[in-house]
Amino acid sequence: MDGIWIHFATVFMGFFAIMNPVANVPIFLGLTSNYDEKTTRAIAFRALIIAFAITCIFAISGQLIFNLFGISLPAFRITGGLLIFLIGFHMLQGNQSTVHHDKESPSGESLETKLSVAVSPLALPILAGPGTITTAMNFTAAGGGVPELVSTIVSFVLLCLITYISFIFGGRLVSYLGSAALGAITRMMGLILAVIGTQMAVEGLQGAFKVLG
Numbered sequence: 651m652d653g654i655w656i657h658f659a660t661v662f663m664g665f666f667a668i669m670n671p672v673a674n675v676p677i678f679l680g681l682t683s684n685y686d687e688k689t690t691r692a693i694a695f696r697a698l699i700i701a702f703a704i705t706c707i708f709a710i711s712g713q714l715i716f717n718l719f720g721i722s723l724p725a726f727r728i729t730g731g732l733l734i735f736l737i738g739f740h741m742l743q744g745n746q747s748t749v750h751h752d753k754e755s756p757s758g759e760s761l762e763t764k765l766s767v768a769v770s771p772l773a774l775p776i777l778a779g780p781g782t783i784t785t786a787m788n789f790t791a792a793g794g795g796v797p798e799l800v801s802t803i804v805s806f807v808l809l810c811l812i813t814y815i816s817f818i819f820g821g822r823l824v825s826y827l828g829s830a831a832l833g834a835i836t837r838m839m840g841l842i843l844a845v846i847g848t849q850m851a852v853e854g855l856q857g858a859f860k861v862l863g
Contacts, residue, residue: 654797661789662805668781671813675820677776677843680741681767687821693768694817698810700773701782705806709786709799723780724861727854730775735847741840777813780850 682690708715716722789802 654801657789657798658801658805661785661802662808664785664789665782665806665809668779668785669777669809669813671809671816673842674776674813675816676838678772678817679821680840681772685764689764690821691818693765693772694814696765696768697772697777698814700769701777702806702810704774704778705782705786706803708783709789709802709806712783712787722858722861723784724854724857726783727780727857728851729854730780731847731849731851731854733771733775733847734779734850735844738840738843738845738847742837742844743840775850780854 678694682693685693716726786802786806789798
């Protein structure tokens with residue numbers, strides 16, 4: 651029993667370091683700044699449900715999926731890195747990327763269009779990116795049993811709950827700071843996202859060269 655709790659704590663800390671709900675709050679706020687509270691909550695909930703589903707699928711049968719479609723982890727890192735860089739670049743310029751929504755006419759968007767940001771970039775690749783997927787696969791493979799698999803999934807559920815709370819209540823703090831502060835935070839997070847995307851792509855290229863070498 652002690653071994654399961656140790657595994658649970660280790661997995662939770664690993665997921666927390668990779669997904670980091672606190673650091674993702676300004677990114678979430680930047681992506682949902684034009685939407686009302688109800689839509690924002692819906693986006694947060696959908697993003698975390700999708701991230702949870704993706705992580706569970708890869709925790710259970712990730713390597714099989716990669717092999718089935720002929721996907722390599724370096725290719726996944728490169729593609730995810732380029733997507734994150736593109737979004738970060740638009741945020742750095744003070745614009746909302748067309749990857750998630752059109753800033754000029756938010757009132758004319760359908761609910762499904764608004765919620766599409768929950769799928770990309772929030773759920774994938776920000777929340778359930780290559781790092782999260784790899785962590786889930788590694789911890790599950792290292793455990794090698796059903797208790798370890800259940801422990802891995804439960805720890806991610808707990809992290810998703812913490813992330814949801816951080817997303818929902820993080821906006822109240824920013825509302826006191828004003829739109830100017832939110833704009834500055836958006837640009838700062840855009841720079842960080844661009845760097846994260848570049849780093850992810852570099853790691854993917856390094857992995858690809860190792861495979862080719």
